[in-house]
Amino acid sequence: MTPGLREHKRASLRVAVAECLPEDMRDQTREIVSLSSDDQRKGHATTLMWTVCHEADVGWITLILQPKPFESGPLDDARLQRFYEKFGFVIFQKEPVVLMARSPKGRRLVTLQ
Secondary structure: OOOEEEEEOOEEEEEEEOOOOOHHHHHHEEEEEEEEEOOOOOOHHHHHHHHHHHHHHHOOOEEEEOOOOOOOOOOOHHHHHHHHHOOOOEEEEOOOOOEEEEOOOOOOOOOOO
16 A cells, blocks of 8 residues: 545545554554645545545555544544544553554454554
């Protein structure tokens, strides 16, 4: 999965190599570092998220993100978590920041308790 900008209509999403992870995990993991929509509540960001999730599934890539507003918007942290859960993201870290991950379809995320 190539890092970079993805766009759908008036929504954009940026995918990056997850530099926060150990080097041996970076080939199979990407981080969503931004998601925005200039025309909110129209489904553009949702469509873009499904497209990126499908791209990750094809490449057997795990996606991670921090469910924080990337820009000022109507969703608080809890609502963002619920938004990302629709795409299969689960919380795998609560401290020092909340992190969510999505395993490729057909694979299970292993979490440490």
